[in-house]
Amino acid sequence: MSKSPDQTRELLHSFGLRYSKPREIILDYFGEKDRHTNVEALYEALKERGHHLSLSTLYLNLAVLKNAGLVRELRGSSGEAIFDSNIRPHHHLVCENCGEVTDVFLAGDTSESIAWDLKNRAERATGWYIKEPSLEFQGLCPSCQQD
Amino acid sequence: MSKSPDQTRELLHSFGLRYSKPREIILDYFGEKDRHTNVEALYEALKERGHHLSLSTLYLNLAVLKNAGLVRELRGSSGEAIFDSNIRPHHHLVCENCGEVTDVFLAGDTSESIAWDLKNRAERATGWYIKEPSLEFQGLCPSCQQD
DNA sequence: TTACGTGCAAACGTTTTGCACAAAC
């Protein structure tokens, strides 16, 4: 469900950000469905749709949107940035072979409470502050398991 | 407890690897205590001890030692490789501010069984194979919490 | 003696930066 330019403008303003065309294009892309994409892939995907945003614009705006809390950043198996449009708390599986990323929402809020429990215990054990009890597992996606 | 060259040679052979002086130097460094280091920091630390190993030698050997299971690799908050000499199952906290990494061993084997439980449930929910139920939390270390 | 490890320098992919111009407010 893509938003109108005016809705996007309001959304950005409500997060304290200026409106710009590139920001609208990026948010439209992410807003369509849950997506995980690295910057190069985003660049290509937008180009295919006729939107030629420079890589520096993408990097800058992804950082801005991330700081505002509109997207999440995670790391692929070789360390590249991957941006996730789903900001509801959930976990990730990253395929070590092909780089594919999938979300995991475990049944009910149980997985969240387990993650919170781990977070709380780790905080007590170490004195650290843990920002987000979101977990990233390395593994193999179904199709890469067949090798 | 640093090993003698002969012990290091045997250790490497028992993992199917050849002995070399750089491998001994790296293993000695990691063997002294639990360490987390990125490649640049390892390079500098070894140089201070009078060991001038090239970066390519470090990268290559860290990959070799990792594949053999003698060290673990994780990712820092900006995506760089960090190598961990402690290969017992445990979790990590990564400081988003200064990059510091600390190990978390939660009381008893409970945290491991929780992690295994999460792993099993995520595998069932998604069809993925999850290699290692080791978790990496992003957060702030005690000294960076004071900012 | 054969396979493998080393160091150097060059190449590589990803991300950041400096700058002149344009757009948002």
Add this chain to the structure above:
DNA sequence: GTTTGTGCAAAACGTTTGCACGTAA
């Protein structure tokens, strides 16, 4: 009118590679 965003090109950064030489087995 002032502040902020954009695109380009160049630079920076972490990592990998090709190659001639040295070392382990």
